[in-house]
Amino acid sequence: MNSRAEREAKGRRGEVLAAWYLRLKGWRILARRVKTPRGEIDLIARRGRTVAFIEVKWRTSASDLDHAADPYRLRRVAAAAQAVGHRYAKANDLQRIDVLLLAPGHWPRHMANALML
Template sequence: MARKLSRIEAENKGRRAEKIAAWWLRLHGWQILTMRAKTPKGEVDIIARRGKSVIFVEVKARDNEQALGTAIGEYQLKRVAAAAQFLIPKYAKNAENIQIDVIWVAPWRLPHHIKNIWHY
């Protein structure tokens, strides 16, 4: 049985996963606009732009691929969507395509980018 991570260890694991996800996005032509955008409605891990598209990305890190499938639910996606609504005027006012994506990160695996997981 895996031991429970301390708050600091979990925070560091999350930050590492976000850096990996940002690297993955850059490799696929995305420009990172900001990371860890906090709003009164919640937080968005990464906001990125490619052309006239802007994505609001939730990053989830788990120790294995099986755990990734249950890493995010509707409640979390609603919070990301609410935060994105708050951030659109600043980061996506001229965007033609705005979407919410999830990137799953697991050890020894390439990141898994799920595009347009939430629809307004």
């Protein structure tokens, strides 16, 4: 069984890979690992007038990704985004919750608008 520290290190590596993937797709990373009393946001990114609060999920198997982002986690990200969104989004920007799923040997799966704000 992996220790908590090992899982944390894998999660951080996943976030680094996710940030590079998003940059290649034209996104600018605004913040990483933003902690609020309501929850944590792995990445905050902007492309044009869209600000995405992104939950990153890294699994050792692609089949494990299908259930990685459950509604409970997405609600926590949404609550955290509502707490800090004003710091990153301008008045007319679209704000959304995205999920980025990563597994070794597979292309990242970016689920845009996993939860609308």
